[in-house]
Amino acid sequence: MAKKFKNAPTLNDLSQPLAALSLQEYINLHAADVLSPHPFMEGASTLRFWQETFQPVRSGEGKRWINDTLRWPYAERLIYLSREFRQLDTRYQRYILKAAKAHIWWRGDDSQRFQAIVAAHLNYRKLNETERLHYRKRLMQAAQQLLRNG
Known part of the structure; x- marks a missing residue:
């Protein structure tokens, strides 16, 4: 989560009429085009389709007031990714x-990068617990070396 959001007051701290907006209402207010149905949705509710296609809400993606404006990072991520997805x-x-469907989430990556991410996820899922531990250790060593050299 970006530092600028960490200290922003949450909606529990503020009582404003906008704070009661649902996800559907927020998206409809800021990006109504995202809620229009498309053939690839196969009749599913548009909001539900986007929520099932993209990574679920993460900590720190709740509604916040930033400079007297209601911001909702989760909704904004859904809006951005849905617009990108429709262009593919x-x-x-x-x-x-x-x-x-396999809970491997696309985050706007190009096709080659995302295919590599999917392959890495699937390979990792095949590892037993000991192999996973060694894999994570190798990743940490590689990351530390990048930090030293970068």
Whole structure:
């Protein structure tokens, strides 16, 4: 989470009429185009489709007041990713949807990078607990070396 959001007052601290907006209302207010149905949704509710396709809400993505404006990082992420997703070719969209069913989340990556991410996730899931521990240690060593050299 960005530092600028950490100290921002949460909606529990402020009582404003906008604070009661649902996710559907917030998106409709800021990006109504995102809520229009598309053939790839196969009749599913648009908001539910986006919520199932992209990573669920993470800590720190709740509603916040920033400079007298209601900001909702989770909703803004859904808006951004849905707009990006709609511009992709059909084949890549299907690939992203299949990965989402396996709980591998697309974050706007290009197709080559996302395919590598999916492959890494699937390979990691095949490892036993000891192999996972060694894998994480190797990652930490590589990250530390990058920090030293960078």
